[in-house]
Amino acid sequence: PREKWCGHEFLYQYNGFWFTQTYFQSTQRVVENFKPLPTDVILASFPKTGTTWLKALLHSITNRSSKETTPSSLTFNHPQELIPSLETKLYVNEIQSNGTESGVIKDPKNTRVLGTHIPYQILVDILNSSDCKIVYVTRNPKDTLISLWHFVQKAKSVEQEPWELEIAVEQFCKGVLPFGPYYEHVLAYREQSMKRPEKVFFVSYEELKEDSKNCVKKIAEFLGCPFEGENEEEEEVEQIVKSCSFEILSEHEVNKSSDLPNGFPLPYSSFFRKGEVGDHLNYLDDEMIRKIDDITREKFHGS
């Protein structure tokens, strides 16, 4: 089945989830070819839930002993470059379909961190047959939708019809969005994190905002590279949190760039907009909020 999404774009349904044609093809390539190493860390997320932030944090946490990396690597490289995504970078076309096995690991002793928006339900066989670890980030559904709405506006060319917010809310509730439905996406990774906390770490954008230092420490412990000693804990954690903050990251020239990343319709700068909790209150009316709250209650009930 296919459904019109926004502008003239269609989404295609695959295993209960919706994909643009490009992501449908690259996701199939991932399913057919991707074999995680036992040492891999997979950063999984629904789009616009804080992926870029987590990419910066995971890069900093896993590379903190190597001298030439953080924080200077974050100054000169967009987090999306430092941690490539399976379906948007590594398996975008046939030629690159082997990308993860060749291009990314330069030093196999280093932990390889890879991003993905692909739902757990679709990667289940691959992830369950590997000892790789998964970090999943999620975010308040209303802020996620507003972030996506802005992101899509930037991508649209002028001749396309606008993506009305009312329609975006409807589509969010029906789950007809790239990698949607949001709820089933979150719930499956959440369930795995409850069943196998040693394999899946679940964190929210809001928790990260509220207590970044504590989250960074917990992620490092989960990855088996805890901060040790009082000095490291306090100074290094603080340094990582600061260098990955919205304020610092969004000021780097590379992150302000209007260059288009390889095969991607949006400039690097579009991954940094406002970086706040609760921005949906500036856009959604009471009726829209009620609609999303109702479905959130229904879907997340008991979880």
Ligand code: A3P
């Ligand atoms: P807003 O549109 O609400 O500002 P993703 O990386 O999954 O695409 O998510 C993008 C969202 O994360 C955007 O949200 C973006 O501004 C925000 N973001 C990017 N870097 C961030 C950071 N270092 N800290 C907090 N939020 C960040």
